[in-house]
Amino acid sequence: MTLSIKDLKEQNLILLDTVSGSQAYGLSTPESDTDTRGVFILPQDLYFGFSYIEQVNSDRNDHTYYELGKYLKLLAKNNPSSIELLFAPQETVIYRHPLMEQIKPEHILSRLCRDSFAGYAMSQVKRAKGLNKKIFNPVSDVMPRPIECCHIVEGDRTVATEQWLSQHDFLAERCGLTALPHVRDGYALFYADDYEQGATCLNNWGRITGVRVKLNA
Template sequence: MTFERLKEQRQYLLLECVSGSRAYNLHTPTSDTDLKGIFILPQQELYGMTYTDQVANATNDEVYFEVRRFLELLEKNNPNILELLSTHADNQLYRHPLMQLVRPEDFLSRLCLETFAGYAKTQIKRAKGLNKKINQSFPEVRKDILEFCYVVQGSHSVPMKTWLEQHQILQQDCGLSRIDHFRDAYALFYRQQFAGPVSFKGIFSGEQANDVQLSAIPASTEPAAIMHFNKDGYTVYCKEFAAYWDWVENRNEARYQHNQQLGADYDSKHMMHTFRLLEMAEEIARYKEVRVHRQDRDFLLSIRNGAFTYDTLLQMATEKLEKIQAWYAVADLPDHPDPAHTEQLLIKIREEFYGKK
């Protein structure tokens, strides 16, 4: 089965729904239309050597799950799958009669505390990292090792670059040797100290170097200086530099510009969906329902439109999580769905569907 084949052979569809922001009632004039659905493999293919668990278009905004995979994820209380099953009738493009056998209330359990609220908690942690990226900026050229090297001068230190300029020395003309029992401290020498020719490697090998390098030093020579390399600081800087530019390269530019225009120091759409998940987690515990079509549209869109500060949202989310945990402590929900029921449901759907063929 492929995405293209499924679109041609729609007799294998069990469910097809509008998903994403339009299903949530959170769409704006520029929102795309996403689709999700469920299909069943042709019987002959099911008996073959391969199994296709899901298919999607090139942009991944149309995704269809084979019924076994759908039920596996449903048994795990996967939010996307529970939302798909509970999509409002207005957003259901096609629903096979066999889907009446699959009821959300038969699968809701205490696992939703982790899959909905727990996922939202993960998103909040991610938002903290994203907040840091939005508020930090790195030049396109990475700092080199010399920016993290210092020379002892009397009772204080001076930057390595300053020391080299003062002495009119190039880093390539320097050689380093270790100092026993002093972590990341080195004796520094330079060519002009020696009457004869010496072969020094320099302090570091080039722009992409991750560490300083050592040279062979002629015996009985006093070092010109003692240098310390802040290796830990350089390692952290390189990781943050790489993460920042990876984020710049892969970020949703339209969403980023939207947040810049709002003056929001966080991904507002990201935070909107975090609060949507928290609200849905509470509703499952209180009402045993997955409410996909949001009645709290105005509140959620106000988050998307930057109505709250980042710190206020974090405080609101923390308080919300505490309330949700209290609701789940008293909720009339099983610890997890019944695997035997899931298996019998899959067998019945396949028997009913293939039997009619």
Template sequence: MNVEDLRPGRHLLLECRSGSHAYGLATPESDEDFRGVFLLPYDRLLGLHYTAQLADATNDRSYYELGRFVELLDKANPTALELLATTGVDVLYRHPLMNQLQVADWLTKACRDTFAGYAITQIRKARGLNKKVHNPMPEQRAGVEAFCYVIEHGRSQSLADWSHQTGTPAATLALAKVDHARDLYAMYHDSSGAGWGQGVSRPQSNQVVLSDVPKGQPVIAYLSFNKDGYSTYCRDHRAYWDWVERRNDARYLGTLAHGQGYDAKNMMHTLRLLEMATEIFTEGRLNVRRPNREFLLAVKAGRYTLDEVLELAEERLAALDAAVTKSELPEELPVGFAEGRLVELRRVLYDGQ
């Protein structure tokens, strides 16, 4: 079974435009997305090949099996609730029985966490992306030596500066562990080139190198290796380049173009979700089409700095929490409510099969 098999009167129960078109935020560049609900053939429902969701290759069309859809409603999933709340020209088909599922019946205080949870995640991502945009990391990871510091005469300086000032190549140095001192090493110089100086590190190693120093060699200084700092740096470097590999380049170029250093589209949807959630608790309904198109599109265009957008998000989050406190919505759905509705619908839809 695939998306092409879904037709009104043949397994399709609900089909709506979704995304920017349903929100009233579409621009000429916006793709059309569609979401819906379908009914499995009876034998597929009872057999081993249950299908919870269907989607096309680009995921522009995505449809939930009725049981999966009700399960998502039971969990206050924003996407499922928005789909059920879609009205007007954006509803392309609605089976009459779907009118038995009214969005107001599924609204509970759980919506605070499901709507705001996504928003809070996006706020964290915005801060992280801003850091990545303004602090790019070189592809070649720095070595251990960049986190080594030489201690002598009561002061410390980087190993690189010390080597330059003294004319001592790091490759001719030798290190020995200092007892009872974490990440501190006695440093020796193989000035004669006898070969016992093993240097400070090896390529791709995460540790300093220790050498067998001949007896009687004088300690020329002490070396401190910031091991914890290097571990953090390696983790950040790996995370940065994993992000570079996974990122959507078109979206990233948009981020660079508006110059604010955050994913403006994500932050637009963050503000939208927080506003919709607040309306759930103040009006008792979910308004999919947004009344403040121009403002939200200005956010999407990057006309606000990151600090301004984060302040707007924090204000909306505070307003949401205040609305939740005053709301008379139930904490959660009654036990068995979702399953009861699903059973009722399936009994009618599969009548005689």
């Protein structure tokens, strides 16, 4: 069995109903719709049955309601969304059942609140920085070839692999790799010809780098 928001309203199952989103914070535009969030209680046949429903959403997820037990679990974790509902300003409250008055903020708030809200804030900062990075340093639509991500270390400098192969008149198809022990993402690069057997390389974050060494044939 499923529940819809229409069912919640028709069966008087909603304990808390609030306006959320841009309408709640005075950031709405003429094109903005009205988002709502709240808390509901399951009817007895579902509560004592095997069809537990912890959340009811609209098709567009602009209306979300948590089952009372689920809501209390979120509060115990000081989840930001649940805390926001707990402190919903009176002007945003469409309906609040007297039962909800039994949930006191002083019984809920803990040091977890600091971690959850600070963690949420930092995640938004990281998202914003990532967005700016994409705006000012757009990623090319053309994926680089694997060899273009590879560099060879010679002395105190690195050389693009294709340049290194050209300088030594080597062919990429004659190169082979084997993992280096005790080196994270490290590889030895071997070249098959009559004069030398390989070169030692290191790899960092998928980039092949290394110091070419000449081995006796």
